[in-house]
Amino acid sequence: MDNNQVHHKIEELVKAEQELRDSAPDQAKLPERAAQLKAIEVQLDQCWDLLRQRQAKLHAGLSPDEAQVRPVDEVEGYRQ
Numbered sequence: 638m639d640n641n642q643v644h645h646k647i648e649e650l651v652k653a654e655q656e657l658r659d660s661a662p663d664q665a666k667l668p669e670r671a672a673q674l675k676a677i678e679v680q681l682d683q684c685w686d687l688l689r690q691r692q693a694k695l696h697a698g699l700s701p702d703e704a705q706v707r708p709v710d711e712v713e714g715y716r717q
Contacts, residue, residue, distance in 0.1 A: 640691060640701075647684045650677050679709055686712050 638646075654677045657670060683706050690704035 638687070638706075640688065643684050643688050643691075647681060650681050650684065653677055654681070679713060682712050683707065683709070 654674065657674055657677070660670075662670070687704055687706055690707075691701035694704055695701045
């Protein structure tokens with residue numbers, strides 16, 4: 638996935654996240670909605686991580702195409 642594709646995916650995920658947050662809350666569907674939001678947030682974290690990897694590889698003189706999406710437990714385990 639090149640940078641443009643990753644940016645496009647991020648835009649799609651942000652739009653989906655905003656639509657979920659803006660929708661009227663249905664008490665019966667709150668757990669499902671929370672799970673959907675969490676899944677979107679995780680995918681966004683993976684996309685941003687992929688962009689950072691691509692940039693780092695480029696700056697190191699390596700091919701940015703060598704960057705790969707990291708597993709959820711690795712990306713979500715980063716310290717801020």
